[in-house]
Amino acid sequence: MNQTVNYNQFILRKIHSLLGIIPLGMFLAVHFIANSRVIYGEGAFDQAVHFLELLPGVRLMEIFVIAIPLLFHGLMGLYIAYEARNNPKSYSYFRNWMFYLQRISGIILFAFILYHVWTVKYGDPNLSFYQILQAQMSNPFILVFYILSVTAAAFHLCNGLWGFAINWGIISGARAQAVFSKITIVLFVIFNIFWFRITFAFI
Amino acid sequence: MQTIQVKVKRQNGPQEKPFWEEFKIPYKSNLNVISLLMYIAKNPVNSKGEKTTPVVYESNCLEEVCGACSMVINGKARQACTALVDSLAQPITLEPLDKFPLVRDLFVDRTALFDALRKVKAWVDIDGTFNLGPGPKTTPKVQEKRYDLSRCMTCGVCSQVCPNYNTKTSFIGPHAVAQADLFNLHPVGGNIKEERFKALMDKGGIMECGNSQNCVRACPKEIPLTQSLAELKRQATWHSIKSLFTK
Numbered sequence: 001m002n003q004t005v006n007y008n009q010f011i012l013r014k015i016h017s018l019l020g021i022i023p024l025g026m027f028l029a030v031h032f033i034a035n036s037r038v039i040y041g042e043g044a045f046d047q048a049v050h051f052l053e054l055l056p057g058v059r060l061m062e063i064f065v066i067a068i069p070l071l072f073h074g075l076m077g078l079y080i081a082y083e084a085r086n087n088p089k090s091y092s093y094f095r096n097w098m099f100y101l102q103r104i105s106g107i108i109l110f111a112f113i114l115y116h117v118w119t120v121k122y123g124d125p126n127l128s129f130y131q132i133l134q135a136q137m138s139n140p141f142i143l144v145f146y147i148l149s150v151t152a153a154a155f156h157l158c159n160g161l162w163g164f165a166i167n168w169g170i171i172s173g174a175r176a177q178a179v180f181s182k183i184t185i186v187l188f189v190i191f192n193i194f195w196f197r198i199t200f201a202f203i
Numbered sequence: 204m205q206t207i208q209v210k211v212k213r214q215n216g217p218q219e220k221p222f223w224e225e226f227k228i229p230y231k232s233n234l235n236v237i238s239l240l241m242y243i244a245k246n247p248v249n250s251k252g253e254k255t256t257p258v259v260y261e262s263n264c265l266e267e268v269c270g271a272c273s274m275v276i277n278g279k280a281r282q283a284c285t286a287l288v289d290s291l292a293q294p295i296t297l298e299p300l301d302k303f304p305l306v307r308d309l310f311v312d313r314t315a316l317f318d319a320l321r322k323v324k325a326w327v328d329i330d331g332t333f334n335l336g337p338g339p340k341t342t343p344k345v346q347e348k349r350y351d352l353s354r355c356m357t358c359g360v361c362s363q364v365c366p367n368y369n370t371k372t373s374f375i376g377p378h379a380v381a382q383a384d385l386f387n388l389h390p391v392g393g394n395i396k397e398e399r400f401k402a403l404m405d406k407g408g409i410m411e412c413g414n415s416q417n418c419v420r421a422c423p424k425e426i427p428l429t430q431s432l433a434e435l436k437r438q439a440t441w442h443s444i445k446s447l448f449t450k
Contacts, residue, residue: 006406007443013410014440084413085369090278091417099366099415163414169437172430174419 016076017167019069020160027066028157032194038201042130049129070113077106095181102159105152112149133202143203150195158188205230208250208294209239211258213308224258225250225294236276236283236297237262240309258297259308267423270358273300274309280363282423300363316357319379323402327392339390352385352431354424361418361428373407377418377428380409384431387438400435400442409435 037048081103088100123132136142162184165171171180206227214221227250228242244257262272265284272283275298303311355378362368362376383399386392403409412432419429
């Protein structure tokens with residue numbers, strides 16, 4: 001039998017799982033916490049943006065903590081989604097639907113993040129982020145896209161947290177997995193309410 | 204006369220086109236799907252009254268311990284021997300497992316499942332030229348855990364229902380991971396643990412599991428497959444990290 005071991009898939013998938021939480025999940029949480037300033041109005045939001053822009057090493061962080069992990073996680077994720085032969089209709093178990101939705105939400109997020117970064121971060125330099133976002137969300141189609149993507153992001157993160165706990169063997173028992181599954185659903189609901197509140201503050 | 208309606212997805216060979224054939228079988232109580240197929244073999248006439256060939260299928264033990272009669276019954280992968288006609292909606296549809304190469308009708312080639320067991324060395328390595336004496340003792344706790352895992356009959360249902368077990372991937376299947384766990388937990392079998400970890404970290408290994416957890420829901424022997432998957436994901440990770448620092 002062939003003795004050489006090809007560790008590529010093992011390592012790539014472990015890294016994919018890890019990056020989803022550290023740093024991407026953490027970044028997402030910080031992103032929404034910072035943006036929650038918008039609840040207090042345009043001035044407060046601009047201040048928060050300004051504060052983040054002035055952090056030392058912010059450009060390096062953008063590249064190494066956000067852009068590269070995001071690109072890796074996204075591309076590897078698309079490959080994983082491509083590989084699956086989904087069957088939630090034949091086997092409509094809760095976890096099988098979650099498996100399917102994890103892939104669907106990932107694809108939505110890949111498209112959304114490209115759009116979001118392209119139009120906001122690299123959008124019209126004469127407009128503030130607040131002005132760009134407000135203009136985007138005055139269009140009902142883009143608003144629906146934002147709402148859908150925010151939901152997808154909350155779902156992908158919470159369900160991904162569950163997957164991460166298993167992929168790294170943190171939670172292995174059937175009972176523990178079921179309990180943690182319920183915890184991540186509660187987390188999803190909380191995140192979604194909070195993140196919707198922030199999204200609607202731009203309207 | 205009360206009849207049982209059966210629809211079988213048939214295919215005369217791997218390269219042939221599949222087609223559906225219907226059968227009407229006189230009702231008797233307490234029949235299973237194997238007895239329907241035996242009736243068709245004895246009397247190969249379809250519901251239109253045309254003479255046809257007997258439906259090809261595999262079966263051995265008829266008591267859900269051999270794993271040979273796995274097929275897709277009313278859309279769900281399971282054993283034909285324990286699929287009782289009285290509890291099935293009609294028409295009863297019978298399809299071959301579609302994750303394995305088809306031989307004919309409901310008969311598929313499950314060699315891949317056994318190749319996966321060979322890959323993870325699902326055995327106790329004791330071959331020698333002299334008597335090694337009795338092995339070390341196992342605790343009842345480990346025995347109980349191993350008993351659950353030892354019920355696997357390599358039927359292929361877990362792989363059939365797994366979204367990540369398909370022609371695009373090289374995933375070895377949930378059963379092989381549970382069997383690696385079974386033999387790692389054996390006091391002598393555990394001697395080649397590292398080799399099993401290597402196999403599980405190879406292409407098609409344990410991380411190609413995507414946690415859909417269909418396997419544990421579909422397993423006819425109620426084997427805690429997802430527990431083995433999570434535990435070996437942890438063990439393989441620690442093993443690889445440890446070997447980074449100690450080799």
